[in-house]
Amino acid sequence: MTIVSTTEARISETGTGGPGEPPAALTAREPHVPAEQLVAEMVPPPRFDGVRFDTYIPDPAQPSQSEAVQVLSAFAGGLGGARGGDGRRRWFRREPKRTAAPGGPRGVYLDGGYGVGKTHLLASLWHAAPATPDRKAFGTFVELTNLVGALGFQQTVRTLSGHQLLCIDEFELDDPGDTVLISSLLAKLVESGVALAATSNTLPGKLGEGRFAAADFLREIQGLSAHFRTLRIDGEDYRHRGLPKAPEPYGDEEVERVAHRVPGASLDGFPALLRHLSRVHPSRYGALVEGVEAVCLTGVSPVPDQATALRLVVLADRLYDREVPVVASGVPFDALFSQEMLEGGYRKKYFRAISRLTALARDGREMTAS
Incomplete structure (x- = not known):
């Protein structure tokens, strides 16, 4: 799949998280997807x-x-x-x-x-x-x-x-x-x-x-x-059926260590990523994470408002679609959304995001083992 981006050429020159290179940042990407490619x-x-x-x-x-x-x-x-x-x-x-x-x-x-x-x-x-x-x-x-x-x-x-x-x-x-x-x-x-x-x-x-x-x-x-x-x-969530509880969040230093050790990983502060998502159309979130082998996030915290929360839901879907593991510090993923959000009209989207991010966090646990 070819993604046309105004910044990815620059990213490839300054480091994509390959061996010996610093991890890339999702906030440095501004992908553009032509209509015919959609x-x-x-x-x-x-x-x-x-x-x-x-x-x-x-x-x-x-x-x-x-x-x-x-x-x-x-x-x-x-x-x-x-x-x-x-x-x-x-x-x-x-x-x-x-x-x-x-x-x-x-x-x-x-x-x-x-x-x-x-x-x-x-x-x-x-x-x-x-x-x-x-x-x-x-x-x-x-x-x-x-x-x-x-x-x-x-x-x-x-x-x-x-x-x-x-x-x-x-x-x-x-x-x-x-x-x-x-x-x-x-x-x-x-x-x-x-x-x-x-x-x-x-x-x-x-x-x-x-x-x-x-x-x-x-x-x-x-x-x-x-x-x-x-x-x-009907049925239970197969992602958690009979599986151990999702790993607790890691410390910032551990997340950064994984990001520098895993080729193709990205490293972002969670608040900065949320701000970047507000500037990228959700139709481009798939392109935003294209080619990323792991998403490492520091300082995960509850999302501040519903618009931000809905953008995060779309990102979680695109990460899950592409099987991109997530390693994060901060609050657990089940604390991302307020109780008011979880009881409101978008509650099913938020529970889906929690379910999928938890599964990706479980996948990311293997990256912290060594």
Whole structure:
């Protein structure tokens, strides 16, 4: 993957954390991702490159997990299209004005808590779909809204309407503008015959609840939920199932030692990183951490406000997607968000971030051993 950046050439000259070099700083990076690259990169992230339905391990105590595998496998099998008169299979036969698949909605919606394997299943569906990679798309809800912002609504419709499948991870509506935008976009794509699949911690009819006056946009929200058949996936967070407690934060000196010892590591003060995130669009956070082998943070402290917290959630998602270990000093990750935040409308995002950062901190523990 090629990332165009105004500063990364300079970073490579001044040190990237290689052997004998000082660690790089994420705050020194100002990545730029061209709009056309946003489309090309709508594929499952590196963590989910190799996942398939048969690598998903259902919890025997949660039959909904095995059921989800069966339903999604059948859904993927139904995406093969029809054969034309010449006997050749028409994978991308267009079906104008079709708003539902035979016998039900034109999409599946995976609802469940953190760590039950929803993204694993969504990526498995993407891999199982018979289309070539340029005719199926996978991205987070934030990445989809960013794509519309970069290309414009009509161009996004034209770009995605030729696809067989659109997979949307972490589907959550945070403001009325997104509600109207995505409702309109998905309606257009369904009319073009695009199949939809999404994951979220919120049932389709509850999207936006607690974050804005969802009742004022009930028509759009109901329109969104009409596109999907909901599959509830129960279970515990697999990232912590039967595993020891996440490591306690380290001292600043230990974090700095790891950053200087591990090739490709970055080293940043947590407050400075939060300020930098406010100057980088969230659509570029993946590029921000591209090529980084470990993220080392000193002085981790509770985030000061909700806007900062939501930016941190996106960064945590991009680090988790790329399997980047985290080594940190300061407060534990479960103390990042205030009780008010954890009880508010974005609570599910914050709990997801805590879960993922805890898993990455566990991965980073091995780096402190020597």
